[in-house]
Amino acid sequence: LEKPQPRRLTILGSTGSIGVNTLDVVNQLGGREAFEIGALTGNGNIELLAEQARTIGAKLAVTADESQYMTLKDALAGSGVDVAAGRSGLEEAASLDADWVMAAIVGTAGLGPTLTAAARGADIALANKECLVSAGQLFVEAVKAGGGRLIPVDSEHSAIFQCLDNSQRPALERIILTASGGPFRTFTREQMAGVTAATARTHPNWSMGLKISVGSASMFNKALEMVEAKHLFDVAPEQIEVVVHPQSIVHSMVGYSDGSVIAQLGAPDMRTAIGYALTYPKRPALNVDRLDFTKLSRLDFEAPDETRFPALRLARTALTRGGLQAAVMNAAEETAFNAFVEERIGFLDMADIVEAVMERLIDCGAASTIAEVFAADAEARQVAGEIIAADEKTA
Ligand code: NAD
C-alpha cells in the first residue's frame, strides 16, 4: 500500500547546505501551499534560521545552541513560530508530528534527534550519514521498528537506491560508489601535508558544508559512505567498490550477475536526490540542470589510491572487523577533523589519528543498544583527543 504523499515536513539542520537545498526543493514543489512545515533546526546561524521559519511558516524553530535561545526568540517575536533550544529543543523538533523528516544535521550530533523521529514512525530522508556509520544496524532496526522508511539522500546512495531493483536482489553482485577524488586527487602526499582547511574545503564539483568538503578531500567522506552503503543495502564488505570519477556525473552504479551495470547520472546537484527522497516512490519536477551529453566531453574513471588516501583502507578495516569499529572510526574522524580545522594538526595527521584510535579500541566489541554506541563514540573521541594533545606536546 502506497503511503499518501508526505506533506508535513521537519528539517533537522535546515540552515546547512542540505537544509537550504531542501527548502529550495520544498519551494519548487509549492512551498507553504503544498507543505506544512513542522520544525526547522539550526545551530549558530540564528538570522538564517529565523528567516527560514518565518518565510515557510514553520510551527517550531530550534537552535541547538542554548545560549542563542533569546536571540532566536527575539528574531521570531510576533511571527507565531514557537522557539526552543538545546538538546531538548532538538528532541521536541524530532517529536513533532511530521511524516517526513530530513536528517541533515552534521556529525553524530544528529543521531539522537534522528532516532527520535524514527521511533515515532517518520519517514527518514537521511543525509546525516554519520547516524548510520555510528549506529549501523541498530539505526536501520530503529527505523524499521518505528514503521517509517529510510530513504538515502547522499547522492551515491540515492543513485544506488534508484538503480537497485529488489526483485533482482539475488542477482546483485556489487555496488560501485563513485568518488570525485576531491581537490587533492592528483596531489602527492608531500603536497597534501601542507594544505589548510581553507584549500581542503574547495570542492571541484559540489558546494557543501565544511565537514563533508574536508571529508571529500581526505576521502573520509567516501570511507563513511562505504559503511553507509553496507547498512543501507545489506551487502557484504567485498561487494562494495569505489571508483574515482572526477566529473561527478555518474553518481553510483549497481552491478548484476549477468554483467549488467545500472548507473544513475545527473548534474552534481543535491536537489535531485533530495527531491527523490521527498516524493519517493514518485519523481518530482525540478528546476535543475539537465545533462547535455553532446557537451560532456568525457567521463573518466580511475582506481582510488589507498596509499595517498588511507581513509578507504580504514573503512575496509572497519567493515571487516565489524561491531563498533565503524563507530570508533566515525568519532575519531570527527575529532581529527575538528583539530585540523583548528589548525592543531595537519591534513595527513587525520588518517593517522583515526587509525591509531581504531587500533587502540580494537577490542571494543559490538553494540546491542544505542547507549553502547554513544559510549564507544565518547571513548573514541577521548582517545583521539589524548593522541592529538600528546602530538602537540612533542611537536
Ligand atoms: P552543514 O555544515 O552545511 O550544515 C549542518 C547543519 O547542522 C546546520 O543546520 C547546522 O546548524 C547544524 N548543526 C551543526 N552542528 C550541530 C550540532 N552540534 N547540533 C545540532 N545541529 C548542528 O552540513 P551539510 O553539508 O549540509 O551536511 C549535513 C549532513 O549531510 C552531513 O552528514 C553530510 O555528510 C551530509 N551530506 C551533505 C551533502 C552536501 O552536499 N552538503 C551531500 C551528501 C551528504
Ligand code: MG
Ligand atoms: Mg556523497
